[in-house]
Amino acid sequence: MDIYREEFMEIYKNPMNQGKIEKASLVEHGTNEACGDEMDLYLKIENGKVIDAKFEAESCSVGIVSSAILTDEIKGKTLAEVKAFSKKDLLELIGVNLTTSRIKCATLPLETLVKGIEEYERK
Amino acid sequence: MNTSRIKKDFPILKREVNGKKLVYLDNAATSQKPLSVVEKISDFYLTNNANIHRGLHTLSEEASEMYDEARENIADFFGAAKSDEIIFTSGTTESANLIAFGWGEKNLKPHDEILVLLSEHHSNFVPWQEIAKRKNAKLIVENIQPDYSYNFTEMYKKITDNTKLVVLSHASNVLGNILEIKTIINKCQKFNPNLRFFVDGAQAAPHLEVNLQSLGCDFYAISGHKMLGPTGVGILYIKKEIQNEVDPIKFGGGMIKEVYLDETTLKNSCEKYEGGTPNISGVIGMSEAINYLREIGMENIRKHEVELLKYFFEKAQDHEDMTIYGSMSPLERTGLVSFNIKKIHPHDLAAVLANEGVAVRSGHHCAMPLHKHLQIPGSVRASFYLYNDESDIDALFTAIDKARKILL
Numbered sequence: 258m259d260i261y262r263e264e265f266m267e268i269y270k271n272p273m274n275q276g277k278i279e280k281a282s283l284v285e286h287g288t289n290e291a292c293g294d295e296m297d298l299y300l301k302i303e304n305g306k307v308i309d310a311k312f313e314a315e316s317c318s319v320g321i322v323s324s325a326i327l328t329d330e331i332k333g334k335t336l337a338e339v340k341a342f343s344k345k346d347l348l349e350l351i352g353v354n355l356t357t358s359r360i361k362c363a364t365l366p367l368e369t370l371v372k373g374i375e376e377y378e379r380k
Numbered sequence: 381m382n383t384s385r386i387k388k389d390f391p392i393l394k395r396e397v398n399g400k401k402l403v404y405l406d407n408a409a410t411s412q413k414p415l416s417v418v419e420k421i422s423d424f425y426l427t428n429n430a431n432i433h434r435g436l437h438t439l440s441e442e443a444s445e446m447y448d449e450a451r452e453n454i455a456d457f458f459g460a461a462k463s464d465e466i467i468f469t470s471g472t473t474e475s476a477n478l479i480a481f482g483w484g485e486k487n488l489k490p491h492d493e494i495l496v497l498l499s500e501h502h503s504n505f506v507p508w509q510e511i512a513k514r515k516n517a518k519l520i521v522e523n524i525q526p527d528y529s530y531n532f533t534e535m536y537k538k539i540t541d542n543t544k545l546v547v548l549s550h551a552s553n554v555l556g557n558i559l560e561i562k563t564i565i566n567k568c569q570k571f572n573p574n575l576r577f578f579v580d581g582a583q584a585a586p587h588l589e590v591n592l593q594s595l596g597c598d599f600y601a602i603s604g605h606k607m608l609g610p611t612g613v614g615i616l617y618i619k620k621e622i623q624n625e626v627d628p629i630k631f632g633g634g635m636i637k638e639v640y641l642d643e644t645t646l647k648n649s650c651e652k653y654e655g656g657t658p659n660i661s662g663v664i665g666m667s668e669a670i671n672y673l674r675e676i677g678m679e680n681i682r683k684h685e686v687e688l689l690k691y692f693f694e695k696a697q698d699h700e701d702m703t704i705y706g707s708m709s710p711l712e713r714t715g716l717v718s719f720n721i722k723k724i725h726p727h728d729l730a731a732v733l734a735n736e737g738v739a740v741r742s743g744h745h746c747a748m749p750l751h752k753h754l755q756i757p758g759s760v761r762a763s764f765y766l767y768n769d770e771s772d773i774d775a776l777f778t779a780i781d782k783a784r785k786i787l788l
Contacts, residue, residue: 261732261786269787292727292743293757315757317727318787362727 260319260353269318272325274311281311283377287369289361294320298328298369302377307331307339312366319355319362326350327366336374342367381684383769386676389414390767400737403775408553408583408716408763409741410605413669417608420668424661431657433634447660450667451650457670458602459591460617467653468663469614472582473503475601478616478653479578480507483599483626487576488544490516495538496547498524498753499555502746504580504601508547517544524753528555528706532564539571546577550584550600554747554761555706556713558584565596576622582606585615586765587685587714589678598622604662608669613662618650630655681766685715688764692717692773699780705759716763718745721780724787726758732783733760738776 278299285298296314300307310328314320327347331339347367348355355363387393390412395402404412424446430439432447448463455463469475488494494508498521512519520543522535539546546568551558565577577597581590586607592600599622604613618626628635628646632655637645646652673681689710696702701722707713721729730742743758744751751758762776 259735261735266786293748293751295757317725317731319727359727359731 260355260359262353265322265351265353266318268322268325272321274325274328275313276311277313278309278311283373285369285373285376287365287372289316289320289365291361292317294362294365296320296324296365296369298324298366298373300331300370300373300377302336305337306335307333314366316365317362319351319359320365323347323351323363324366327370331370336378339370340374381676381680381766383684383767386767387769389416389672391415391418393767397737397739398735401775403738403772405762405764405768405772405776406739406741407586407765407768408606408745408761410611411586411608411765412767413608413610414672416672417610417665417668421610421661421665424664429661432660433651443660446664447658450663453667454615454670457674458585458600458615458617459593461593462620464650465592465617465620465623467616467618467650468658469616469653470612470659471605471614472501472580472601472603473507473614475599475614475616476504476507476578476580478629479599479618479626480511482629482653483576484508484511484515484517484545486627487625488512488515488517491542492517493520493540493543494518494545494547495520495522495535495543497522497530497549499552499557499747499750500547500549501553501580501582502748503582504547504549504578505749508545518542521749524750528557530559532567536567536571539568539575541572543572543575546575548577548579548597550579550581550590551587551714552706552747552750553583553716554718554745554750554759556583556716556718557707558588558712558714561595561597576625583714583716587678588682592617604666604669608672609666610662612659613666615666616653618653623650626653628653628655632656634658676766684766685764686710688715688768688770688773689713689717691770692762695773695777699777701784702780705754715765715768716761718759718761720756720759721784724783726760728787729760729780729783732786733776733779736775736779736782738779740776 278301281299282302283300287296294316299311301309310332312324314324392412428442430443432444451463451466455466509519578599579597581600582603585602598619600617602615605611635652635655637647703720705718726742730740733740741761
């Protein structure tokens with residue numbers, strides 16, 4: 258399916274979970290060297306569960322939509338569940354055909370999430 | 381220039397993309413190839429293929445002759461004093477690396493200085509940064525002015541006795557600004573007569589007449605695939621008098637005179653830089669590309685691109701949300717325009733254009749320092765060549781209108 262279909266553009270124009278979380282349990286910065294996209298991911302974690310997730314991104318539509326969908330998906334999940342969430346799962350949720358060069362735009366939020374949780378658990 | 385006739389020489393331009401006519405505006409990344417170049421390469425493999433300078437058999441003699449003639453032809457086209465000054469590499473990146481490591485390793489000392497420009501392509505920035513680090517030398521970056529030009533009077537003041545090399549792009553791959561290389565070199569030499577000059581001509585040689593002797597640089601790098609040739613052919617000019625200052629960085633077959641158990645002597649010619657089997661078919665194809673360009677005439681190509689730039693800028697006036705980077709004078713730039721549309725990410729714009737059959741580049745174009753300086757994540761670049769015409773620019777602007785409807 259074309260990425261510029263209505264449903265996709267709707268999320269892009271009004272993305273869920275955009276913004277900062279004050280006193281977040283985890284803040285992780287992600288960059289995509291290939292295109293210069295940048296994002297910050299904020300997670301509030303209590304008793305091993307993600308209770309809130311937000312993001313701020315300077316990115317193309319694919320990056321924004323992917324960040325919105327991912328943050329929505331992980332809310333309420335345990336860290337173990339979040340860690341089991343794969344690239345394939347994310348691309349399926351986004352549900353549009355992405356060309357090879359755009360897949361990296363979509364996976365940046367997930368890579369940032371994985372890196373953030375690793376850091377969080379190390380502490 | 382008769383673009384409709386020229387278009388016919390490029391079979392790929394007939395193809396459709398997503399059911400729409402292909403409009404190819406990504407020439408600064410790589411140009412398309414005329415049928416004559418493709419056929420030359422295929423003919424070589426079908427009838428002459430052999431390794432060069434190694435066999436006495438007929439095919440090897442033929443291939444060697446074709447390869448040597450290609451070097452002569454290319455040297456003549458770019459106005460080198462002799463063909464021995466033309467070295468074939470894999471591309472501009474290898475050419476810059478050959479000088480950075482072959483010349484830099486031998487000539488740079490701690491506290492020496494290399495001057496470079498902020499807008500350089502990574503391939504003409506990172507090799508100098510790396511050799512400077514390894515030799516404890518200093519990389520001095522000249523900043524760009526708010527009007528996208530360089531204040532060379534300021535740059536000349538930074539030249540000291542420690543300055544060893546000045547690195548310049550004949551034209552930027554993002555801004556397209558053409559530098560007056562000859563004048564800059566002359567002025568620099570007044571501050572230090574022993575300077576060496578490396579010029580990256582990847583974005584200039586395909587679009588302007590280049591005469592190496594008249595430019596007066598020591599090193600000049602050209603990218604074959606950006607000027608109708610195949611990928612994998614770089615043309616590096618090293619002035620003959622300077623060649624003893626540059627060591628090869630690839631050692632092996634084809635570049636030696638004699639090998640003994642404890643010592644090896646190298647050829648005293650351009651071949652000392654071409655260790656291993658070179659890109660024979662590529663070089664022969666490149667020579668055919670040069671023949672094609674010679675036939676059309678570089679002066680005509682330049683005039684044509686200036687006309688296209690004028691047309692683009694005229695149309696751009698109706699698009700208030702379009703920011704164009706670089707000089708607005710067509711005479712000061714090559715046939716490329718980097719721009720952004722307000723509130724549209726360059727990737728999204730490029731993706732909608734691609735859906736409409738219009739091929740452009742988006743991103744930082746391997747010039748991160750410049751994009752960081754401009755404080756933009758990237759830009760969209762439309763780059764023209766001899767086969768583009770006004771209808772291609774019309775198609776681009778129509779596609780931009782469509783992108784606004786979808787994305788805003």
